[in-house]
Structure formats: C-alpha cells, structure tokens
Amino acid sequence: MLFVFVFSKTTANDFDNILERKALLASHWWKDKNASSDHCKWQGVTCNKAGSVISIDLYSEYLERSIPQEFGLLSSLTNLSLGQNQLYGKLPVSLMNLTQLVHLDLSSNNFTGTIPSKIGSLNKLVQLNLSQNHFTGPIPSSIGSIVNLKVLDLSTNRLNASIPKEISNLQKLETFNLSDNHLNGNVPLDLENLQKLEKLDLNHNTLEGLIHHEFGKLSRLVYLDLSSNRFSGNISFQNPCNLHHLDLSMNLLTGTITDIIIVCNHLEYLNISNNNFSGEAYLNFPCANHLIHNCSGKYTKNGFSLYAPNEEGFSLNVTNEESVPKVSNQKIELIVYIDILPPISIGFCFLVAAGYVAYQRKNISVGFCFLVAIGYVAYQHPKARPTMREVSQEL
Secondary structure (H helix, E strand, O other), X not given: OHHHHHHHHHHHHHHHHHHHHHHHHOOOOOOOXXXXXXXXXXXXXXXXXXXXXXXXXXXXOOOOOOOOHHHHHOOOOOEEEOOOXXXXXXXXXXXXXXXXXXXXXXXXXXXXXXXXXXHHHOOOOOEEEOOOOOOEEOOOHHHHHOOOOXXXXXXXXXXXXXXXXXXXXXXXXXXXXXXXXXXXXXXXHHHHHOOOOOEEEOOOOXXXXXXXXXXXXXXXXXXXXXXXXXXXXXXXXXXXXXOOXXXXXXXXXXXOOHHHHHHOOOOOEEEOOOOEEOEEEEXXXXXXXXXXXXXXXXOOOOOOEEEEEEOXXXXXXXXXXOOOOOOOOEEEEEEEEOOOHHHHHHHHHHHHHHHHHHHHHOOHHXXXXXXXXXXXXXXXXXXXXXXXXXXXXXX
C-alpha cells in the first residue's frame, strides 16, 4: 500500500514537471532545449527540491514574442522577472492563476491592452512593476486586494481614468509610482492610510484639485513629485516632515512657500516653478543644515531663487517675473559653486615662470610686473568669484 502511494506521488510530480517543461518551451525563449532535457538547469530557471519551477529570471535577455498562456501552469512560481526585453502582446489571463507570486517585473517591454481585472488574485505580491509599457485603460480596483505590496510601479504607460480609492488599502506600500500616464480626477483622500509610504510619484498626468493636508500626514515620505499636473490651492505639511525631494512644478498652486521651507527642513531638492506662488521672505538658518547638497533653488517663470551669501543663512524670493522665460519639461537647479581654481592655477604657473625668468636675468622688476598683471586678470575673471551654474535634467 505504501509502495502504491509513493509511486503515485512520484508519478504525479513527474507529470507536473513535464507540463511545466512544456509550458517553458511554449515561450520559445530556450530555443536550444527540448522536452527531454532537465528544465531546472536552463538559464534563469530555479526549481525547488520537488522539481517545480519557483523562479524565472530573464531580465534584459533580449527576449521577444509574448508570454504564453501555458505559463499559468507554473503554480509554484514565486518570482517572474522579465523586465528590459522586447516582449509584446497582452498579458495572458492565466497569469492570474500564479497565486504564489511574490515578485512580478514586466517593466520596459511592449505589452499592450489593459491590466487584467483579476490581478487582485495575486495577493502574495510584494513587488509589482509594469512600468514602461503600453498598457491602457483604468487601474483595476482589485489591485487594492494585494495588501502585501511594498512596491507598485505602473509609470510610463497610457493608463487613464482616476486613481482607485482602493489603493488606500495597501498599508504596507513604500514606493508608489504612477508618473507619466493619462490619469485624471482627484487624488483619493484616504492616502493618509499609507503611513509606510516613502516615495510617491504622480508627475506628468492630468490630476487636479487641491493638494490636501493628508500628504502632510505621511511622516515617512522622503520623495514627493506632483509636477506637471493641474493641482491648485495652497499646500502645507505637518511636523514631522522628512521630505528630501519635493517637486511641485508645472501646476496651478498659489500662496507662499515659506511654511514648507521651514517645516520640511530636510529638503535637498525643491522645485516650485511654473505656479502662482508669491511673496518674499528671509529665512535665517544655516545653509549647511538645509538643502545641504546644493544650498540652492530654482530660477524660472516665478523668479523663485535661493541665495547662499554666507554660512549664516540664505534668502528666499518668490516673485512673478513674467519676463523670465518659461521652462518646459526640465528641472532647473542653480547650484552655488566657487570656480576659482582655474585662474589661480594659471596665475601660479605664470608666477613660477616669471620668477624663474627674473632669477635667470637678475631682474626682479620683471617678476613683480608679471605678478601684478596676473593678479589683476584673476580678479577681473568672472569665475574668480562665487557664481551660479545651471544644471538641467530632462524629466
């Protein structure tokens, strides 16, 4: 009886392994393999002790074709990483049967169609990355059922409609990126439930409405990009504010920015260009403790700029200089630096040469004249004093 049970179990495992091997071959990604070879030894494939496939990692392997329906038979799969390839077509509905998946990365491909409405059945997912594809349609509300998600990246697609309120169920979420889509409507008020959120990127959509104070309650948030939308009204943050990166540019925001600077005193990057901010303020605190990496600001249509004249503080000016050219699709950062090294180096070399000539010719007046001339040139050189340098980065 025991023999029959062991034989039956072995036969069942062998049968499952054969099905999995055929499922892998259906993709045509392992062209040099056949149904008789051990699929657990194929490139990118990892199996458990029973011989079942638990991981497929073929990131950036120049894969083509689409994901076959047969992949839905890989019932033990926990990791599917196919990012940075040339895959295309719609996602097979059978993928939603892979309920053991923890990591799903299909980023940087050419997938089309909608995100399957049954994606919520993958409730063990911790990371879901479908970015840089051509997905269309709304974000499925069932995505709110994947309560273990820590990373959700749907950026750079063609998703439309509004952000589903069910997103607020993802209370373990740390990174949330919906940038560069066609999303519209208001941001759900229940985002304050995402207390573990560290990065929120909604840039380049058509989202609108007020930026509610709920954003200020996300105390772990260090990166917030709401740029290139239609947000309006005032914006405020509450203590503790741990933001290091804040981009509000290209919106319809009003009011003053002073309170944000004071409350969010860990900021290293700030862009509020192309809004309707106004007012002027002087903030007296050490530049080294605020905007520590650049001690700087923006100079755009609003005329917003941060100056660091000394170690005791810097001034903030927010005006409405319409004469300043409008900046489109760029983040502009003016970084204070002292480019004094080149003229000093050149002057030093000339000084040594002049001294040598004067020594050889016993003519001290020649060396003195060279010294005066080089000193005057170094002083007149525009880069011999602190200046501002533009660093532009495409969005």
